[in-house]
Amino acid sequence: MDMRELNIASPDTARRLLGCELVRLIDGEQVWVKIVETEYYDQTDAASHSYRGRTPRTEIMFGPAGYLYVYFTYGMHYCCNIVLGEEGAGAAALIRAVEPLTGIDTLMRRRKRSGVELTNGPAKLCSAMGIDRGLNGHNLTQAPLRLEMEPELDASAVTTTTRVGISQAVDMPWRFYISDNLYVSRK
DNA sequence: AGCGGGATTTTCT
């Protein structure tokens, strides 16, 4: 159960992150959340930021696994990924939804929402958890944002679908979510 | 419940 499992650039690794936890230290409180929805992107994938090779934005995506890749989009939102694969792979798992476990008050203060609306989307969870440009390139073995590996979920608990919000490579079945989880962005 | 538009800025063509 350690982060070396992230060194394989494969959709399976994005699925593997389901059920793992993120520990965010913010406003003096430890906020624990469980990852419940991910999508896989890599350099061979026309929908991926890494598709056209290294750029200033995608530099982190081409680095070692276990680091956070944060991007800004639609002039307004941040989304975060966990970098996967060996250096140079340009692969990552977009975190699309998480389930809050502790620190819900802290998340509500930042998000100005409650219930599933706290974290049931990639930009929503970044807003709730205070993830922005400042955490781009952050090493997830360290505070203030840590990844905690958990046992792999049984395949029967996971749903696999095509990805959300893209216009290229729309048929790749690279979105994964915990089937019965309320925080999944959409079913 | 579902559709359409606006917000707002980075990135690449």
Next chain:
DNA sequence: GAAAATCCCGCTT
């Protein structure tokens, strides 16, 4: 100059 790994609000049905 246009599109973008999104979200929210208001209007219609």
